[in-house]
Amino acid sequence: MEMYCPMYLDAGMTYEQYWDGDVEMTIPYRKLLERRRQWQNQMLWLQGKYVYDAIYAIMPALSIKMKSAQIEPYVEDPYPLTAKEEREREERKEREQYEKMFNYMRTFSARNNARFEKEKAG
Numbered sequence: 001m002e003m004y005c006p007m008y009l010d011a012g013m014t015y016e017q018y019w020d021g022d023v024e025m026t027i028p029y030r031k032l033l034e035r036r037r038q039w040q041n042q043m044l045w046l047q048g049k050y051v052y053d054a055i056y057a058i059m060p061a062l063s064i065k066m067k068s069a070q071i072e073p074y075v076e077d078p079y080p081l082t083a084k085e086e087r088e089r090e091e092r093k094e095r096e097q098y099e100k101m102f103n104y105m106r107t108f109s110a111r112n113n114a115r116f117e118k119e120k121a122g
Helices: 002-011 015-020 023-062 083-121
Strands: none
Touching: 002 015, 002 023
C-alpha cells in the first residue's frame, strides 16, 4: 500500500485522501493516470513521427550515390489528431487546389483574350 502512495499523490490525491479516505476514491485517479500515460505515449509517438519525417525529407541530400538530390519539403502543418481536424485539413487542401486552378484559368483566359484582341486589332 505504501508503494502506491507516491503514484496517487502524483495523480492529485492528497495524503489524507489516500490514507484516510474511501478506498473507492483511488479508481478515478487510477483512470486519470492511465489517460495521462496514453496521452504521453501518443505525444511521444507523434514526436517520433515528426523526427522521422524530418530525417526522411533530407535523406536524398545525405545519400552518397545521388549527386543532385533534392530535399523534400518538411510537413507544412501539424498532423491532424481528430476526425474534425482531418476534415478541416482536407477542406483546406481542396480550397487551395480550387483557388490554384481558378487562378490558372483566369491567367489563361486573360492571355487568350489579349491575343484575340491583338489579332482583332491587327
